[in-house]
Amino acid sequence: MGEVFAGRYELIDPIGRGGVGAVWRAWDHRRRRYVAAKVLQQSDAHTLLRFVREQALRIEHPHVLAPASWAADDDKVLFTMDLVSGGSLAHVIGDYGPLPPRFVCLLLDQLLSGLSTVHAEGVVHRDIKPANILMEATGTGRPHLRLSDFGISMRKGEPRLTETNYVVGTPGYFAPEQMMGAEPDFPADLFAVGLVALYLLQGRKPDSQALVEHFATHGTPGAPEGIPEPLWQVLAGLLQPDPHARFRTATGARKALTAAVEMLPEPGPDDEPVEVFDQIGPLPEGFGPDGPVTAPQQPSAPAPGPVAGAAQQDASPPPVSMSETGSFHLAPPPVAAQQPVAPQQPAAAQQPAAAHQQPYPQPGFQQPPAAPFAADGPPAYAAGAPDPSQAPTSGVPHDPSATRPYTAQHQQHPPVPAPPVQHAAPHPPVRRTRPGPPPKVAVPVLVVALICFAVGIWALTQI
Numbered sequence: 133m134g135e136v137f138a139g140r141y142e143l144i145d146p147i148g149r150g151g152v153g154a155v156w157r158a159w160d161h162r163r164r165r166y167v168a169a170k171v172l173q174q175s176d177a178h179t180l181l182r183f184v185r186e187q188a189l190r191i192e193h194p195h196v197l198a199p200a201s202w203a204a205d206d207d208k209v210l211f212t213m214d215l216v217s218g219g220s221l222a223h224v225i226g227d228y229g230p231l232p233p234r235f236v237c238l239l240l241d242q243l244l245s246g247l248s249t250v251h252a253e254g255v256v257h258r259d260i261k262p263a264n265i266l267m268e269a270t271g272t273g274r275p276h277l278r279l280s281d282f283g284i285s286m287r288k289g290e291p292r293l294t295e296t297n298y299v300v301g302t303p304g305y306f307a308p309e310q311m312m313g314a315e316p317d318f319p320a321d322l323f324a325v326g327l328v329a330l331y332l333l334q335g336r337k338p339d340s341q342a343l344v345e346h347f348a349t350h351g352t353p354g355a356p357e358g359i360p361e362p363l364w365q366v367l368a369g370l371l372q373p374d375p376h377a378r379f380r381t382a383t384g385a386r387k388a389l390t391a392a393v394e395m396l397p398e399p400g401p402d403d404e405p406v407e408v409f410d411q412i413g414p415l416p417e418g419f420g421p422d423g424p425v426t427a428p429q430q431p432s433a434p435a436p437g438p439v440a441g442a443a444q445q446d447a448s449p450p451p452v453s454m455s456e457t458g459s460f461h462l463a464p465p466p467v468a469a470q471q472p473v474a475p476q477q478p479a480a481a482q483q484p485a486a487a488h489q490q491p492y493p494q495p496g497f498q499q500p501p502a503a504p505f506a507a508d509g510p511p512a513y514a515a516g517a518p519d520p521s522q523a524p525t526s527g528v529p530h531d532p533s534a535t536r537p538y539t540a541q542h543q544q545h546p547p548v549p550a551p552p553v554q555h556a557a558p559h560p561p562v563r564r565t566r567p568g569p570p571p572k573v574a575v576p577v578l579v580v581a582l583i584c585f586a587v588g589i590w591a592l593t594q595i
Contacts, residue, residue, distance in 0.1 A: 136161075137210060138203035141169055144419060147412050152179055152283060155474035157215060157412065159423050166423075167212040180209070186282050187211040191253055195246030218267035219411030221332065226264070228406055230335035233360055235275070235406050237393045240329055241386060242277040247321060248382040250279070254287045256316040257565060260324035261305045262331055269410040278505055286316060302536070304337060308344050315385045319375040322385060326370030333359050344373045362392035 136141045141158045147168065148155035163365050187202040200212035219237070224231070231239075243265065250257060255516040259281060268276040307323035310316075330338040334356070346353055352372075355364035366388045372378040378386040418425055569577075 134158075137169070137171075137208070138205040140166070141203060142424065143169060143171070143210065145366075145416055152182070153210075158212065159419070161423075164423060166215045168215045169210045169212045170199075171208060171210045171422065177233070181498070182283060183209060186285070188251075189255065189285065191249060192516055193246050193249040194248060194276075195278055197278040198282065204287045213280070214278075215412075216266040216268055216280075217410045218269040218408045220267065221262035221265045221277075221328070222409060223411050224267060224406070225332065225335055227409065228404075230331050230358065231406060232399060232403060233363055234331065234393070234396055234399055236329060236332045237363065237389060237396070239275060239277050239332065239439055240325070240389055241393075242275075243279060243325060243328070244382045244386040244389065246279045247325065247539050248386065250285075251318045251382055254280070255285050256288060256318060257282065257285050257321050257324075258310075259284050259326065260318050260321055261302050265328065267408045270408050271405045272405045275406070275408055288315075288317070290502065304340055306340070307375070309397075316443050317375070318382070319378045319380060322370050322379050322382060323372075323375075325382075325385070326367050329367050329370070330356075333363075343371060347371065347373050360392075360396055362395040363389075366392050382469045418423075420532075 134145075136142045137158070140161050142161065143156045143158050144166075145157055146154050147157050153170050153172045156169045156171060157505050158167050159165075172179065187199045189198050191198040197213050197216060199211040200213050202209065203211075247257070247260075257279070260279070264279065266278045266280050268278070270276055305327050306326045307320035310320055327338055327340055352368045355361045359367070366385065369379050369388065370385060379388070415421075530586040
């Protein structure tokens with residue numbers, strides 16, 4: 133299992149890396165679904181301010197991938213968003229190279245649709261490039277694009293976090309006014325959209341610097357090879373170096389694109405369909421479609437009974453298997469084993485005490501009789517005594533010989549064969565006598581009696 137972040141997000145495996153953090157596939161334990169979690173690696177004040185700006189962005193649009201929630205744990209912070217598994221436009225170009233014009237127009241229409249909503253919120257993206265445009269894994273079906281990574285985006289009118297004459301973004305996708313240090317504005321994003329369109333149509337990163345110089349020197353050039361003229365007119369309106377000659381809004385560019393698509397030739401029957409593959413890969417071990425997979429728990433042995441538990445505490449016997457413990461009925465003890473064995477010396481006063489201490493026979497062995505020399509023998513659970521937890525169940529025949537070592541060890545004399553001959557007769561009842569007075573009282577009484585007897589004898593002799 134992965135690391136659980138803030139008690140909610142379980143990081144599974146990394147799926148991408150950006151300039152300020154890594155993107156992980158994570159499991160949201162609260163919402164019970166997989167999400168993408170961007171973990172901030174740096175913790176300086178400048179980066180944290182950008183993080184606060186990015187996670188605060190909440191834009192609901194099918195073609196925008198904005199942060200959904202955030203969490204902090206000690207010195208780490210992250211925010212989460214929907215998990216998009218089809219990779220980026222860079223993966224699609226890596227699989228197919230240049231894409232068909234109608235397929236590119238469909239992607240541009242979705243990108244401009246999402247960007248129009250972003251601009252309507254007053255937000256300038258400032259980092260539109262193929263790596264930040266993600267794709268759902270739709271296979272050969274209709275593609276679904278999502279604009280992501282608002283790490284350096286900002287709202288118009290907000291204070292900038294960079295110094296003057298300091299440009300933030302990706303080299304090769306800057307608008308000319310960005311290179312001049314102008315304030316971020318919506319046309320700068322539209323210039324980057326035009327460069328992305330050239331990348332999709334040509335299969336390689338365009339040379340933006342050479343393109344800007346050519347536009348500035350010779351005006352709008354003709355359509356490059358492989359790009360239909362109606363589509364090129366739309367792209368030329370996005371790539372104008374002068375921001376005032378460029379499309380001002382994403383909605384206006386989208387309308388022009390819709391008109392250009394109607395003039396494009398229909399795809400031929402031999403055209404290869406573009407398939408968007410799953411670029412994340414299967415889940416690692418321990419995770420399934422419905423979240424973490426819990427390992428089956430091994431059945432635990434039932435708790436030992438009171439007799440077995442006492443034996444384990446006193447004698448510490450070796451552990452027993454599960455089949456030797458549990459609830460069962462004991463077999464009735466044999467009749468011969470219940471016959472009392474006569475002790476060598478009468479101990480009528482000790483028999484009631486022994487019967488009071490152990491009124492019931494223990495399972496698996498014969499109750500030892502009380503004897504006057506019981507204090508000299510080993511205790512009931514001394515070393516070498518049988519483990520009561522090993523007592524046979526009702527389905528196992530009882531062996532009387534199993535009690536002999538215990539009796540011999542306790543009595544300290546050879547076992548008496550059954551049935552007993554000399555000790556079979558019961559003892560006659562012992563007559564109890566009342567004890568006399570203590571010596572301190574008896575002696576003076578006897579002395580007085582003797583004196584009285586002597587005086588009586590003397591008086592008789594005087595008559």
